[in-house]
Amino acid sequence: MRVAFVDLFFSWPPHGGADVDLYNVALCLHKMGYEIHVFIAASEDSWERGTVDPATLPFPATRLDFTPRQINRYEMPRRFRAAVDAWKPDVVFVCDGFFLKPYVSEALNHYPIVLRYFAYELVCPRDSRLFLNGATCPMNYLRTPETCRPCSLEGMADEIKRWRFLSWTQEYIAARAFMPGYYPLLIQSLKHSRVIVVSNPLHVRQLEGIHPDVRIIPGGVNIEDFSYSSPAPKGIGEKKIIFMPGRVEDPAKGMATLREAGGRLARERGDFEIHVTHTDFTINSDWLKAIGWRKHAEIMDLYKRSDICVVPSIWQEPFGLVAVEAMASGRPVCATRVGGLQDIVVHGETGFLFDAGDGQSLAAHLARLLDDADLRQRMGEAGHKRAAEEYDWKRIAERYYPPIIVELARDVSAQNRPSIQDPK
Amino acid sequence: MTQKPTKVCAFYSKGRTYLDVLQCVRQRYPEAHVSAVIPARYPISREETALVDEVVETERTRYSLREIRPLIRLVRQIRAAHFDAFVVMFDSPRLRILSALSGARQRLFCRMDGEFAPLHSSVPGVMADVLVRSIRGRAAYAYIWLIVRLLHVSTTDATRNRTSPDGKCREADHEG
Numbered sequence: 001m002r003v004a005f006v007d008l009f010f011s012w013p014p015h016g017g018a019d020v021d022l023y024n025v026a027l028c029l030h031k032m033g034y035e036i037h038v039f040i041a042a043s044e045d046s047w048e049r050g051t052v053d054p055a056t057l058p059f060p061a062t063r064l065d066f067t068p069r070q071i072n073r074y075e076m077p078r079r080f081r082a083a084v085d086a087w088k089p090d091v092v093f094v095c096d097g098f099f100l101k102p103y104v105s106e107a108l109n110h111y112p113i114v115l116r117y118f119a120y121e122l123v124c125p126r127d128s129r130l131f132l133n134g135a136t137c138p139m140n141y142l143r144t145p146e147t148c149r150p151c152s153l154e155g156m157a158d159e160i161k162r163w164r165f166l167s168w169t170q171e172y173i174a175a176r177a178f179m180p181g182y183y184p185l186l187i188q189s190l191k192h193s194r195v196i197v198v199s200n201p202l203h204v205r206q207l208e209g210i211h212p213d214v215r216i217i218p219g220g221v222n223i224e225d226f227s228y229s230s231p232a233p234k235g236i237g238e239k240k241i242i243f244m245p246g247r248v249e250d251p252a253k254g255m256a257t258l259r260e261a262g263g264r265l266a267r268e269r270g271d272f273e274i275h276v277t278h279t280d281f282t283i284n285s286d287w288l289k290a291i292g293w294r295k296h297a298e299i300m301d302l303y304k305r306s307d308i309c310v311v312p313s314i315w316q317e318p319f320g321l322v323a324v325e326a327m328a329s330g331r332p333v334c335a336t337r338v339g340g341l342q343d344i345v346v347h348g349e350t351g352f353l354f355d356a357g358d359g360q361s362l363a364a365h366l367a368r369l370l371d372d373a374d375l376r377q378r379m380g381e382a383g384h385k386r387a388a389e390e391y392d393w394k395r396i397a398e399r400y401y402p403p404i405i406v407e408l409a410r411d412v413s414a415q416n417r418p419s420i421q422d423p424k
Numbered sequence: 425m426t427q428k429p430t431k432v433c434a435f436y437s438k439g440r441t442y443l444d445v446l447q448c449v450r451q452r453y454p455e456a457h458v459s460a461v462i463p464a465r466y467p468i469s470r471e472e473t474a475l476v477d478e479v480v481e482t483e484r485t486r487y488s489l490r491e492i493r494p495l496i497r498l499v500r501q502i503r504a505a506h507f508d509a510f511v512v513m514f515d516s517p518r519l520r521i522l523s524a525l526s527g528a529r530q531r532l533f534c535r536m537d538g539e540f541a542p543l544h545s546s547v548p549g550v551m552a553d554v555l556v557r558s559i560r561g562r563a564a565y566a567y568i569w570l571i572v573r574l575l576h577v578s579t580t581d582a583t584r585n586r587t588s589p590d591g592k593c594r595e596a597d598h599e600g
Contacts, residue, residue, distance in 0.1 A: 011536070015536070047535060047536035047537075051535075051536045051537045143579070145577040145579060146576060146577060149572045149577070150572050150573070153565075153568055153569060153572050157565060160561050160564055160565045160568065161558065161561045161562050161565050162554075162557060162558060162561050163557035163558065163560045163561030163564065164517075164557055164561075173564070178568045178571055178572050179571060179575070180575045180576060180577045180578075183577045183579070184577075184578075279438055280485065280486065281463055281464065281465035281466050281467075281485040282465070282485045282486060284465055289467065290465075290467075291467055292441075292442065292466060292467070293438075293440075293441050293442075294441055294443070295441045295443050295444060298441075298443065298469070298471070
């Protein structure tokens, strides 16, 4: 079975969860005996796109180099089609990509297509977060394009006016996603895909009535990278560490809630410190420490040095990888009841769930965990076990991907459809 | 032939992780005296400290164009160190201007792939680039704004008949 993965942004070392997802899925399927090939877009002009040497990857991959001018709705689909056609896959997964993704998937629609969405890029053309004015946006581009089009332009206004943009806005311009014709093209690309894969039930609900086969596949971790160790016993006067990793500068990540909870705790006790991966060192206080952005290897070490992890996001996290990493490291997790997080953390077993923005509730959960070393240990062990059982990449690849691949390949052979049709 | 830099500045900013950049700088300049110029209160780690010969804290943690005096003091502090090479972590107009004012012969930024790209721009060059981009960007924004406001999307045909026979989306494999 030949499976192609097409990705408009893949980089390794990874820049984000989408890269980690593709790398691990491709690697696991490769090890399971599938013939796989990853096709990657790269541009020297953009650090976000294709920063990878395919020769260093543990699976076959081809990098398609584009000049900034070639990143457009004609050249990119044409080059991907030529490369994929030369390899003749049975199934094509179209992975990370923004506004050019529908053009690329349409160029490949003579294969059974699986569209993978990692955030809310399908329903929120503003910034793929579905988060506006401090709350989850109730709109859905697929149903309310006339409301979402001006909103997305407003979100990108600053970058467009400065004519200096990141890939999201670059693709918005290159794909002419502001034109009315983009919307029917997007719908058509969804219609032509056989399966759509998303990360949480909210996303499935958003696609109800749009596509008949929307599936959830979670992200994961390589559990062998996370050896469980219980937190080192604290010496006299040594503070317990509460750790918040991730892009904490983004208000949607909810650091304000953690600060509120920290302030409440600090009025009553002084046996803790909150460490956050923030780059504004003016926020530092007796109990709050910004530690800057850190390499993933450093983050792994920081999980081990911490006692409790907090993920206080106020947006609908599509998945919540940091919660899984913290659990895999054997740390109890306090997370908000949003998006994919509420499925990852089991309340009272691997940590605590609380409502988004509820600092008082978070403070109460943190106080309970700070006071009870046995509870921290129990929850940490349960979290590690859950991460190993539910979120190990090997298990995810085995559980979710073969059914899709076999099903699509079987449908193709049942229809006696040739693998490649004449494009004309 | 260009002389090898003997005094290198790795200027902390947003961008890659600092440890990554320091590793790249040390690899490129194994013999040089490397100074880590970091914002006040930055908790430099042991790993980072091990890669440099000197750690220099700036006066402030954040600088803004609205407060010009601290910025002037920062430029003076950098120029006084007489660096041969000035490495930043990101390519932006502000960091280009700072690099140009650093007085260093070599001005580079460390890309995500670990390679170094030169920052040749002069201060007037950067400002001209910002101006040209701004004019182009505002014209593009006005054009897009008009399209978004005047040309409308029809949803009636696009979203019709997308459901399965039972009218529901399939939510298989949902245990994870």
